[in-house]
Amino acid sequence: MCAASNMTAAPVCLVVGAGSAVTTTLAGPLAANGYTVALVSDQPSKPQGDKNVTPVRCNFDTRAGVDLAFDQAVARCGAPQLLVLSILPDSLMRAGCIDEVPSELWTLTLQAAALGMLHALQASHRLLQRTGGTIVLVGPALSLVGAPGLCALSTLLEAQRALAKSAARQWGRFGIRVHWIALGCAGNYEELNTTSIPAGPELGPPPPALGRVPGNRDIAPLIAFLGSSGASALTGTTLVADGGNWMVP
Amino acid sequence: MNKPLPVLKGRTAIVTGAGSGIGRGLALSLAAAGCRVVVAVRRRSTGEETTALIGAEGGKSLVVECDVTQEGDVVRAVEQGAREFGGLDIVVHNANAADSAHPLALEDVTEEIFRSQSRVAWDGAFWLARTSLPHLKKSAAGRFILLGSAFGLHGAGFNPVYAGLKGGFRGLSKALAREWGRYGITVNSIQPAAATLPTETFFNQYPAVRDAFMKNFPMGRMGRPREDIGGAVVALCSDDCSFVTAQSIQVDGGLYTAM
Numbered sequence: 001m002c003a004a005s006n007m008t009a010a011p012v013c014l015v016v017g018a019g020s021a022v023t024t025t026l027a028g029p030l031a032a033n034g035y036t037v038a039l040v041s042d043q044p045s046k047p048q049g050d051k052n053v054t055p056v057r058c059n060f061d062t063r064a065g066v067d068l069a070f071d072q073a074v075a076r077c078g079a080p081q082l083l084v085l086s087i088l089p090d091s092l093m094r095a096g097c098i099d100e101v102p103s104e105l106w107t108l109t110l111q112a113a114a115l116g117m118l119h120a121l122q123a124s125h126r127l128l129q130r131t132g133g134t135i136v137l138v139g140p141a142l143s144l145v146g147a148p149g150l151c152a153l154s155t156l157l158e159a160q161r162a163l164a165k166s167a168a169r170q171w172g173r174f175g176i177r178v179h180w181i182a183l184g185c186a187g188n189y190e191e192l193n194t195t196s197i198p199a200g201p202e203l204g205p206p207p208p209a210l211g212r213v214p215g216n217r218d219i220a221p222l223i224a225f226l227g228s229s230g231a232s233a234l235t236g237t238t239l240v241a242d243g244g245n246w247m248v249p
Numbered sequence: 250m251n252k253p254l255p256v257l258k259g260r261t262a263i264v265t266g267a268g269s270g271i272g273r274g275l276a277l278s279l280a281a282a283g284c285r286v287v288v289a290v291r292r293r294s295t296g297e298e299t300t301a302l303i304g305a306e307g308g309k310s311l312v313v314e315c316d317v318t319q320e321g322d323v324v325r326a327v328e329q330g331a332r333e334f335g336g337l338d339i340v341v342h343n344a345n346a347a348d349s350a351h352p353l354a355l356e357d358v359t360e361e362i363f364r365s366q367s368r369v370a371w372d373g374a375f376w377l378a379r380t381s382l383p384h385l386k387k388s389a390a391g392r393f394i395l396l397g398s399a400f401g402l403h404g405a406g407f408n409p410v411y412a413g414l415k416g417g418f419r420g421l422s423k424a425l426a427r428e429w430g431r432y433g434i435t436v437n438s439i440q441p442a443a444a445t446l447p448t449e450t451f452f453n454q455y456p457a458v459r460d461a462f463m464k465n466f467p468m469g470r471m472g473r474p475r476e477d478i479g480g481a482v483v484a485l486c487s488d489d490c491s492f493v494t495a496q497s498i499q500v501d502g503g504l505y506t507a508m
Contacts (some may be wrong), residue, residue: 034263063360097428103375103429106371106375111364114413118355121355125355125356146420146422146425146495151378154424155371155421156420158416161415161416162412163416165404165407165416166405169406170356170406170409214508237406
């Protein structure tokens with residue numbers, strides 16, 4: 001449970017995630033960057049020893065379920081200035097070629113995940129429409145270059161990225177800024193079947209330009225920057241935080 | 250109009266949503282380039298209008314009733330076309346939900362609205378990909394083309410579901426291109442900006458919006474479904490573009506200049 005004193009002392013961030021563990025592992029580093037964090041998840045597990053992270057269970061299947069969870073998070077931690085969203089079902093991470101995947105994975109799981117992100121964005125708008133604030137969507141960078149065997153995931157990610165841009169266009173007038181961060185896969189998405197993901201555009205298998213794929217401890221300060229007044233001129237951006245691997249576009 | 254070269258002579262294409270607008274333009278353009286065209290439509294009467302236009306120019310086509318949200322319909326359309334025309338080389342998924350152009354705030358989108366559009370765009374693409382793959386593998390020039398939208402690139406101030414679904418096509422086309430490259434099949438998406446009946450109707454209601462919008466086009470006009478969008482699709486399907494894959498191509502007269 002968040003300490004009452006923190007509700008006024010520290011800015012509040014809702015880290016919202018379904019499926020992928022990335023959001024869980026982002027919660028601690030964001031708390032270390034000065035945020036009081038509510039971890040709103042379908043499988044909330046509090047990072048050990050981090051008293052500034054409050055887990056809240058969420059059902060992403062309906063708008064009402066997401067609104068309820070967000071309200072619980074606000075009641076326990078205070079109104080947020082920053083929301084971090086990631087909706088990535090594990091089953092999409094290890095799908096297979098399009099002619100092999102079960103039909104349900106496409107017609108149900110993929111579209112439920114897209115709807116889950118839509119619900120999360122709508123609930124975020126409800127919280128921020130009077131105060132303004134920042135929404136950051138996070139996902140693997142693979143959709144920017146395509147990955148065989150991951151058609152459904154690539155479709156979902158690019159759809160979420162386009163939704164983020166539409167939200168940025170529609171909600172800028174409320175002072176709401178919306179961004180997409182594309183993460184390198186290695187180290188950040190252990191559940192992802194990385195065997196078929198193209199390594200990079202360079203000859204051979206060199207490391208990224210920065211020598212390694214950034215992890216959550218690198219990403220948390222980037223998210224904190226996007227939530228700060230220093231980023232007030234930015235919205236609708238895609239930041240590729242893969243250590244300088246693909247350098248797209 | 251000058252008669253185009255028959256660069257696709259002997260090939261067979263299926264075009265979804267070919268009963269009007271861009272889809273009809275694509276069907277006419279592919280037929281004029283020598284393709285036999287499976288005109289896949291939800292309402293037979295609109296498809297028959299398209300096949301009549303193709304026939305009047307000496308082209309070959311077949312109309313098949315097909316609700317792309319239904320796997321059985323897609324299977325029937327693909328198999329009937331392949332059977333009657335002796336194979337399938339080109340798949341163009343153009344169909345959109347009837348309500349996809351309605352302005353809507355993102356916060357007002359309901360699950361029903363999302364699903365009605367996603368089933369046409371995404372399920373349709375899925376059923377087409379799975380059903381057509383065996384035929385495209387046999388073709389020496391397999392092509393799979395998704396009709397996207399510039400909204401999928403830059404977001405939409407009034408049409409977020411459409412933008413999201415079309416954005417998804419960018420990811421799908423790149424991933425599928427990587428999957429199918431080993432079969433010699435190219436996969437691309439096209440982002441058109443074309444004048445269609447709904448667009449014209451809207452602009453006739455709001456002429457000031459038309460005037461402002463047209464200033465954004467370096468070419469000074471919107472695209473023509475057949476000549477401009479269809480011409481690009483024919484080029485992509487020709488042998489000259491057999492090494493072009495995984496691309497998201499703007500066919501918009503320079504409207505969106507960021508990529």
